[in-house]
Amino acid sequence: MTLDLQSLFKETLTRVWHVPILKVLGSGPARYADIRDGLVKLRESSPGDGTISTELRILRSKGLVEQLSQPNTTKKLWALTDLGKTVLRLIDEVDSLTNPENFQVKERRIEMPISDSQERAAAIDPTVPHPARRYDYLLGGKDNFAADRESAHEIEAVMPTVRLAARENRGFLQRAVKYLAGEGVSQFLDIGSGIPTSPNTHEIAQAIDPAAQVVYVDNDPLVLTHARALLTSTPEGKTAYINADLRDPEGILNDDQLRSTIDLSKPIGIILVAVLHFIRDDEDPKGIITRIIGSLAPGSWVVISHVTFDHMPSAALSGLEKPNRDGRFRARSRDELADFMTGLDLMDPGIQSIAHWWADEAPQPRPTVEDVAIYGAIGRVKAS
DSSP: OOOOHHHHHHHHHHSTTHHHHHHHHTTSOBOHHHHHHHHHHHHSSOOOTTHHHHHHHHHHHTTSEEEEEOTTSSOEEEEEOHHHHHHHHHHHHTSOOSOGGGSOHHHHOOOOOHHHHHHHHHHOOTTSOOHHHHHHHHTTOSOOOHHHHHHHHHHHHHOTTHHHHHHHHHHHHHHHHHHHHHTTOOEEEEETOOSOOSSOHHHHHHHHOTTOEEEEEESOHHHHHHHHHHOOOOSSSEEEEEEOOTTOHHHHHTOHHHHHHOOTTSOOEEEEESOGGGSOGGGOHHHHHHHHHHTSOTTOEEEEEEEOOTTSOHHHHHHTTTTTTTSOOOOOOHHHHHHHTTTEEEOTTOSEETTTTTGGGSOSSOOOHHHHOEEEEEEEEOOO
């Protein structure tokens, strides 16, 4: 059953002590006495007797907070649940964020009405795994839900090296962006970007060219929550994030934020890393890629990584059906990926395991192609 996060978010905002308690616990688990001290510091006033206990009970009944046992003691700590963390992030967008010392307030403040946050809250379902949050978990991140972790564990049971594959995929992205920026690319469109994980595309590009401009695209509202809070740019450059889906290329290419950030009449770098394998065959992935490539100026670059089963033992393939119960995932062969990149000039070594892409620049020793099971390729748009 889909959680009514919109109503929960709205109700949380209307209660006097709900938000302050969530903010105190946002910095980590705390004892009851520490919660009181934190509220005094935050609000410069102390809640009345019984208020904290009552509020904690209500928050726990709503699934926003939980009690954690302390080792070697009967005492317990109060902490945010996954759902509580999500609600706090949405609250942060219309107020101030939990740890202002980490970022400048002017960079962290979100110019977004409460109604927009409520609308996006309604779209977040923590009971259903999402590729961006699952990927975050596999990379060691904390911005995911139990459903995402359970889905990752199902994959890991069949493919024990999936965490290694996620790290290798991230490394391929970073090396590719570094290469393109070194070739003079100053505009990037990162589609299926996922939850920000440093170093991000803009951090790598702007380290080489401070004036580089980057647009991130993803279709998970939780990614938007993080992106707008964490994606800060150099003064010379610019970053933007749009909530859109690769299955709607027209919506991406015609988005106002994209058009105001990137000049499509000039060469850009398109990043399609670990996203195409979530486009089913009946959703016309070849047509989507053809439309995007057709919009690019000559001299633009296309970076793709894609899961493959070419090197996996047949015994493992049947086990991967369980975590793919919704049929959303579609691994592809080298030939299928080559078909996607028809018309591009592929740079050496062509369509190759990301374990072997610029191996000299990657951490050693290099993993096997079987352990990684991901192809990578970079192509350039030919002059017409």
